[in-house]
Structure formats: C-alpha cells, structure tokens
Amino acid sequence: MPRKRKAADPAPQRLSKQDYLLQQSSPVRIYHQFIHEQVDVHWHEFYEIHYTLAGKGTHLLNEITRELRAGTLFCMTPTDFHAVIPSHEQPLELFNVIFTEEQLSTELRSLLFSTSRELAVQVDEASRPEIEREFRRIWHESEQQQPGYGLVMRGALERILIDLRRMIVVGQTSSITREDESAISPVIRQALIYMEHHFREALPLAEVAQHVGLSSHYFSECFHRLVGQTFQCYLQSLRLQFAQALLAASQLPITTICSSAGFHSLTHFERLFKQRYGLTPRAYRQHYGKTELV
Secondary structure (H helix, E strand, O other): OOOOOOOOOOOOOEEOHHHHOOOOOOOEEEEEEEEOOOEEEEEEOOEEEEEEEEOEEEEEEOOEEEEEEOOEEEEEOOOOOEEEEEOOOOOEEEEEEEEOHHHOOHHHHHHHHOOEOOEEEEOOOOOHHHHHHHHHHHHHHHHHOOOOHHHHHHHHHHHHHHHHHHHHHOOOOOOOEOOOOOOOOHHHHHHHHHHHHHOOOOOOHHHHHHHOOOOHHHHHHHHHHHHOOOHHHHHHHHHHHHHHHHHHHOOOOHHHHHHHOOOOOHHHHHHHHHHHHOOOHHHHHHHHOOOOOO
16 A cells, blocks of 8 residues: 555556566565545555554455554455545554565465465554564665665564464454365465465466466366366456455446456456356446445
C-alpha cells in the first residue's frame, strides 16, 4: 500500500514491481505512513507486510472486513486485494514493507503458506515492542544504507514473518486454515502454494511442474491423484474464488474482474461462474455485493 489512489479513478490500481521495486537499489522497501483518507481497493505484484502503530480503522482483505488498531499485523501476497478505511477520529499510523517473491526462501515460503490462507494477527502488548523494533531496524537500514544493509533488512523481514507465523500457530488469531493437507506430499504442497500466488497470470502446467522439479506428465498424474482434481480444474477454481470475492466486495466492472482473475474471455468467465455459483456475475453482485466498504 505504498500510495493511495484518488477516489475518482474508475479502475483499481495494480501496483507494479517496476514502479516500486525494480528501479530501487534494494528488493525490500519500507514506508512509514499516516493514513487519513480511504485507500480504495487495489492489489500489487509484490508481497506486503502491514503493521499498525496507532489509530483505528477497517481493513478489507479480499472479502473479509476486520478492525485495524495498534498491533494489527498481516501479510499479503500478489493475489490478494485490499482496501483501508481509517477512522476519522483516530487516523492510522503504520509501517508497510514490500518485497519480491525472491526474498522468500523455499523453506520460509512453505512455513508461511502451507497451513493458513490468511496471515493476520493481533499482536499482544507484550510482543509489540519486539515487532516494532524489527520494523524500525528495517527503516533505519533503508535510510542509512550502510554496507550490508540489504542483508540486515532481509534478516529483520524474515524474523517478522516467522513471528507472524508462530503467532498464528499458537492461536492468537482465528485464521482461515486450508483443508487438511496431511496426505499431500511436500512437492505437491509446494505446487499448490505456487499456484495460489500466480493463478492470475498465464500459468501453464509445465511451468508449475518445472518449479517443483517434476516432468509435466508425472506432475499431472501426481496432482490429480493427491489433490482429487486436475491441475486445470484447481486453477480454474482459484480464479473463480478470486472473482467471486471481488464481485462481493467491490463495484469494479465485471470485465475488469474477469481479466484480473486470470480469464481472457468474458463469455467463458460468465459461463464458468454460473456453473460454479448458480448465478451470473452480475446477478451474484446484485444479490451478495456491497455497495460501500464502510
């Protein structure tokens, strides 16, 4: 959430790596922000961690709305969309750290995303000084840029993410968990995580198979056997779920939602959506949609 979109803009922003990361000297950037006005629905091509220092507000993450207050910590992927509505009486003060997928080792990516779809917690008061210290360390290193500053920033980022994951494990938040994946091999679980973070792009089976180090044919067989559906059906399901959430939570044009979810044909999208949800996208919005975020 590096910058806000004006309310008059007809379409949502998709904040790009080219604008915010690739032209910078570090693949990790931090912002210290004071939010006084609503930040409308948007998404980005990078990962983002948000930590609320003070103030109050409301956060729409995909189709779920929750309170923002001091100690709120969450992480978003490139396939999440969100909006932030600050309180008029108590505007939000926060840190945002944005970073590329390359900053996540395979081990850390698996730790973060293997069991929880939503990475969000309310940090207890005793733990807040340590979390805030890590964010301020990233801020200081970004400002000073002493030798090795990139390594220090990445180390602090990893500690924040690990702490976030540990808080979810011990039940400090009511996170949304995945279906039981105990029977799914680590390789297929890695593929599922990759798909969930790239489904809005053109994503051929061969690319995911290569990512996990398997031949396309063998990967396809393993995926179908262990997940219970074909690769293409699972990918289609991810795209439809994203479109369904965006329809319910925003007033974006249906054509925008179609393309944003990874579909290239509006007719194809509408047909699949009706098969899945029993309503056309337009009818679904009329029945379930929100006209306002607040």
